[in-house]
Amino acid sequence: MSPKYQPVIGLEVHAVLETRSKMFCDCPVVDSTHEQPNVAVCPVCAGMPGMLPVVNRSAVDYALRVALALNCEIHNTSIFARKSYFYPDLPKGFQISQYEQPLATKGWVMVETTEGEQRVGIRRVHMEEDTGKLTHVVKDGQRYSLVDLNRSGVPLLEIVTEPELHSVEAARNCAYTLRSILRYLGVNSGNLEKGLLRIEPNISNRPLGILEFATRVEIKNLNSFRSLERAVSYELARQEALVEKGGVVKQQTLGWDDTRGTTVPQRSKEYAEDYRYLPEPDLPPLVVDPAWVEATRAALPELPHAKRRRFIQDYGLSGYDAGVLVAERETAEFFEAVVMAAKVADAKQTANWITGNLFGLMNEAGTSVTDLLFGPADLAKLLDLVATGELNPAGARQVLAELFAKGGKPAQIVKKHGLKQVSDAKLLRNWVAKALDGNPEQVADYAAGNQPVFNWLFGQVMQTSKGKANPNRLRAELERQLAERSPEGGIR
Amino acid sequence: MSELHSLNVASALKGLRSGAFSSRELTAAYLQRIEQLNPRLNVFLYVAADSALKAATAADKKLSKSRKTKAKLPPLLGLPIAIKDVLTVAGIPATAGSRILEGFVPSYNATSVQRLLDAGAVILGKTNTDEFAMGSSTENSAYGVVRNPWDEERVPGGSSGGSAAAVAAGLAPVALGTDTGGSVRQPAALCGLTGLKTTYGRVSRYGLIAFGSSLDTVGILARSAQDAAILLNVMAGYDPLDATTLESKAPKVKLDGKATVKGLKIGVPKEYFIEGVQAEVAKGVREAIAHLEGLGAQVREISLPHTEYALPVYYIIAPAEASANLARFDGVRYGLRVEDQNLIDMFSRTRGQGFGPEVKRRLMIGTYALSAGYYDAYYGQAQKVRTLIRRDFEQAFEQVDLIAAPATPSTAFRIGAHTGNPLEMYLEDVFTLPASLAGVPGLSLPAGFDHQGLPLSLQLLGPHFSEERLLQVGHAYQQITDWHTMLPMDLLKA
Numbered sequence: 001m002s003p004k005y006q007p008v009i010g011l012e013v014h015a016v017l018e019t020r021s022k023m024f025c026d027c028p029v030v031d032s033t034h035e036q037p038n039v040a041v042c043p044v045c046a047g048m049p050g051m052l053p054v055v056n057r058s059a060v061d062y063a064l065r066v067a068l069a070l071n072c073e074i075h076n077t078s079i080f081a082r083k084s085y086f087y088p089d090l091p092k093g094f095q096i097s098q099y100e101q102p103l104a105t106k107g108w109v110m111v112e113t114t115e116g117e118q119r120v121g122i123r124r125v126h127m128e129e130d131t132g133k134l135t136h137v138v139k140d141g142q143r144y145s146l147v148d149l150n151r152s153g154v155p156l157l158e159i160v161t162e163p164e165l166h167s168v169e170a171a172r173n174c175a176y177t178l179r180s181i182l183r184y185l186g187v188n189s190g191n192l193e194k195g196l197l198r199i200e201p202n203i204s205n206r207p208l209g210i211l212e213f214a215t216r217v218e219i220k221n222l223n224s225f226r227s228l229e230r231a232v233s234y235e236l237a238r239q240e241a242l243v244e245k246g247g248v249v250k251q252q253t254l255g256w257d258d259t260r261g262t263t264v265p266q267r268s269k270e271y272a273e274d275y276r277y278l279p280e281p282d283l284p285p286l287v288v289d290p291a292w293v294e295a296t297r298a299a300l301p302e303l304p305h306a307k308r309r310r311f312i313q314d315y316g317l318s319g320y321d322a323g324v325l326v327a328e329r330e331t332a333e334f335f336e337a338v339v340m341a342a343k344v345a346d347a348k349q350t351a352n353w354i355t356g357n358l359f360g361l362m363n364e365a366g367t368s369v370t371d372l373l374f375g376p377a378d379l380a381k382l383l384d385l386v387a388t389g390e391l392n393p394a395g396a397r398q399v400l401a402e403l404f405a406k407g408g409k410p411a412q413i414v415k416k417h418g419l420k421q422v423s424d425a426k427l428l429r430n431w432v433a434k435a436l437d438g439n440p441e442q443v444a445d446y447a448a449g450n451q452p453v454f455n456w457l458f459g460q461v462m463q464t465s466k467g468k469a470n471p472n473r474l475r476a477e478l479e480r481q482l483a484e485r486s487p488e489g490g491i492r
Numbered sequence: 493m494s495e496l497h498s499l500n501v502a503s504a505l506k507g508l509r510s511g512a513f514s515s516r517e518l519t520a521a522y523l524q525r526i527e528q529l530n531p532r533l534n535v536f537l538y539v540a541a542d543s544a545l546k547a548a549t550a551a552d553k554k555l556s557k558s559r560k561t562k563a564k565l566p567p568l569l570g571l572p573i574a575i576k577d578v579l580t581v582a583g584i585p586a587t588a589g590s591r592i593l594e595g596f597v598p599s600y601n602a603t604s605v606q607r608l609l610d611a612g613a614v615i616l617g618k619t620n621t622d623e624f625a626m627g628s629s630t631e632n633s634a635y636g637v638v639r640n641p642w643d644e645e646r647v648p649g650g651s652s653g654g655s656a657a658a659v660a661a662g663l664a665p666v667a668l669g670t671d672t673g674g675s676v677r678q679p680a681a682l683c684g685l686t687g688l689k690t691t692y693g694r695v696s697r698y699g700l701i702a703f704g705s706s707l708d709t710v711g712i713l714a715r716s717a718q719d720a721a722i723l724l725n726v727m728a729g730y731d732p733l734d735a736t737t738l739e740s741k742a743p744k745v746k747l748d749g750k751a752t753v754k755g756l757k758i759g760v761p762k763e764y765f766i767e768g769v770q771a772e773v774a775k776g777v778r779e780a781i782a783h784l785e786g787l788g789a790q791v792r793e794i795s796l797p798h799t800e801y802a803l804p805v806y807y808i809i810a811p812a813e814a815s816a817n818l819a820r821f822d823g824v825r826y827g828l829r830v831e832d833q834n835l836i837d838m839f840s841r842t843r844g845q846g847f848g849p850e851v852k853r854r855l856m857i858g859t860y861a862l863s864a865g866y867y868d869a870y871y872g873q874a875q876k877v878r879t880l881i882r883r884d885f886e887q888a889f890e891q892v893d894l895i896a897a898p899a900t901p902s903t904a905f906r907i908g909a910h911t912g913n914p915l916e917m918y919l920e921d922v923f924t925l926p927a928s929l930a931g932v933p934g935l936s937l938p939a940g941f942d943h944q945g946l947p948l949s950l951q952l953l954g955p956h957f958s959e960e961r962l963l964q965v966g967h968a969y970q971q972i973t974d975w976h977t978m979l980p981m982d983l984l985k986a
């Protein structure tokens with residue numbers, strides 16, 4: 001990126017509130033990517049004549065949690081409004097949303113950037129309902145569309161940040177942080193592919209030194225964090241090149257073509273751009289009394305940012321490790337449970353094992369902490385065995401792999417495979433002596449100054465011990481015997 | 493037996509309980525009269541003869557059983573009733589008087605209808621209405637005008653003109669209507685009936701095909717205040733399916749006669765006796781007020797200063813809400829669809845052919861009023877003035893218990909008299925609109941006849957949730973007058 005421009009990025013995030021029933025009727029919220037079409041539909045969410053919306057209090061409760069977690073000002077009275085446009089996936093011809101008086105405004109969220117932590121403003125948080133889904137088909141040369149209303153009326157939360165993100169990385173981290181918070185609060189599972197979480201960045205390039213914002217574009221249809229990054233990068237570069245050539249950025253909504261790696265102008269879905277907002281006469285103003293707000297605030301879990309800070313302070317973890325551990329609430333809780341259960345192993349070792357070996361296994365298998373076949377107490381036991389020297393790291397990795405694959409108890413696995421580490425001096429002395437006796441050439445090489453041969457010899461002994469030798473003791477014994485055998489009589 | 497169709501609700505229920513006649517006999521009498529007179533009056537859009545007789549037979553079983561066991565019976569068991577065709581009845585076509593809903597059969601009962609059914613009522617059918625309840629004469633129905641039983645060359649009023657004509661002509665003992673700007677009170681007045689417009693939020697709107705959501709109310713067209721009270725008691729109260737209904741359990745209305753009028757303060761708003769009001773109409777109202785005075789009421793003149801703004805305010809708010817409410821009629825899911833090459837053309841042609849001229853007029857007004865750049869000047873401003881109108885009533889009800897006024901500027905007008913001039917038609921509602929905007933209840937009471945033999949009417953208005961008092965006063969008035977007992981039954985013999 002040329003230093004002539006500063007990227008100015010804001011995010012509009014739509015999160016499905018994964019409540020049991022829809023926003024304004026009793027229909028269940030189903031996975032519309034898997035469920036048969038139109039199985040979760042009633043006259044209300046199908047927009048039949050004479051039907052009225054009734055607010056799902058649980059959706060309000062979810063929304064309130066998010067608004068409080070984002071440090072927003074909660075409006076005790078907010079207003080639902082009708083946003084009108086014609087489209088077959090919108091059964092009533094209007095979407096019930098919040099417009100002039102949203103549930104919450106003026107919040108903030110802390111986001112990690114390369115320049116450190118940044119406080120990013122949250123402009124507003126409001127509730128609305130989702131639309132149905134259209135599938136366009138061609139049959140016998142006829143083009144037509146099928147309407148699935150399973151998603152119609154599903155509660156959505158819209159979160160709008162201020163345009164205060166100034167890099168691709170900051171935009172991505174902000175999106176990721178918001179996702180993490182939603183998941184911590186148990187209101188949204190954060191799945192972008194299924195459209196449960198939709199992140200729409202608005203992007204402009206501001207010439208450095210200029211205060212006014214340049215014309216911005218919005219990008220829709222991003223179904224992964226990877227495409228978010230790619231789309232933002234692409235768009236920043238496109239806008240810069242355009243302006244450099246003397247062109248003008250047009251305000252528009254773009255889609256992201258992931259295969260071609262380009263943004264594409266979106267076919268306008270709405271016929272008119274005037275939504276003719278109207279306060280929803282079928283719903284009285286939504287009143288969230290202070291007691292409700294305070295009860296919700298009191299019940300909020302510790303959020304990722306606070307948890308990360310505590311992990312650094314209380315456990316002496318690096319910022320990076322703490323960040324990785326708190327990204328998912330379940331992982332953070334698992335980590336702390338292991339630390340609590342461990343008698344000898346310390347928090348740093350625990351963090352290393354989880355973010356290193358365990359994450360490696362999980363990534364490979366495509367699973368998460370909640371899928372583990374063993375509990376935190378089992379991992380604590382395993383790490384204690386390492387810390388007390390009863391198990392060496394290689395053996396521990398083997399035990400972990402088995403725990404991961406089949407579950408079980410670490411002590412039993414160690415016993416079953418005879419993995420207990422050997423620290424016995426006499427046994428180590430014999431193994432080293434045997435190895436050196438059998439490889440006089442290498443011993444001579446080493447004596448002549450070929451140092452890498454040491455590692456080869458170390459490996460030989462380790463093999464003899466079937467990997468069970470205490471590596472530190474073995475290293476010491478090998479050094480001692482080699483010195484003994486060197487012509488200089490141990491003085492090198 | 494031939495006079496069964498002239499019974500009111502109270503006497504019909506008494507006859508059913510005592511076994512003087514069966515629900516099947518009563519229902520059949522109405523069905524027969526509908527068959528005979530509907531071709532002339534065009535009251536019913538759908539007659540549910542089979543299901544009505546079936547329901548009546550089932551009611552008779554319960555009735556005869558209870559005569560032996562003395563079991564408690566649902567309050568309306570076996571009573572036939574007509575429903576305005578903007579309220580849904582499961583399994584019966586609902587048109588709202590519009591072509592755009594042709595073929596639509598809802599799967600759900602309106603809450604008001606459900607409560608009547610739960611109380612044992614027998615549904616005779618669906619009555620004609622101005623399209624989407626937009627009108628004051630039923631001339632805007634896509635299915636033809638309803639004739640006023642008092643003079644078949646005249647309108648019955650609207651939009652609940654079908655329900656009003658049904659009760660007046662003896663095609664049903666009582667009927668449900670809806671009142672958004674006067675659509676129960678005005679046709680009741682023009683047809684010589686007792687018409688109750690309920691407080692906004694007293695009776696659920698669930699299943700009422702919406703016109704102006706902040707104004708729509710379910711009402712009753714009956715032959716007496718007592719009959720209206722019997723139905724209200726069944727329908728009123730909180731409904732979890734309508735977030736704008738009152739939470740508390742609605743109190744049951746008890747009518748206890750003349751005593752209630754004594755000492756009652758009645759206000760007469762000077763703004764309702766203006767130029768353009770038919771002299772006989774004003775005189776009829778004054779005479780009715782004098783009757784109430786005779787019962788001990790204290791009458792005084794009051795002012796509702798913002799009355800003249802009710803009409804322009806209403807004709808912004810109601811169309812604005814309608815423009816959103818009627819957006820769902822797009823040909824995608826139900827009702828009429830006129831196919832075309834692409835989506836927008838399909839929408840346009842469906843709505844172009846499905847809606848009549850008055851509906852289109854109001855949808856355009858409403859769409860315009862909500863458009864970006866115009867919202868504040870129209871809808872926003874109208875809401876502010878609506879607050880002033882509501883305050884007029886609040887202040888008035890600090891001084892008086894009820895308000896007495898004309899319901900309409902004239903008696904029933906001739907079919908076609910106002911069809912060329914929408915504004916003239918809108919003026920028909922000038923005395924009913926303010927109460928609708930304020931959300932307060934109103935009651936039309938028969939109050940004599942003009943020189944042409946057309947019914948005159950008194951309109952009573954009360955504070956929010958004052959239906960009981962309105963009906964008590966109406967009942968007391970009907971104890972000393974017999975206008976409500978006069979019906980055009982004889983006129984219809986010819």
Ligand SMILES: [Zn+2]
Pocket residue numbers: 022025026027040041042043044045046153
């Ligand atoms: Zn539903």
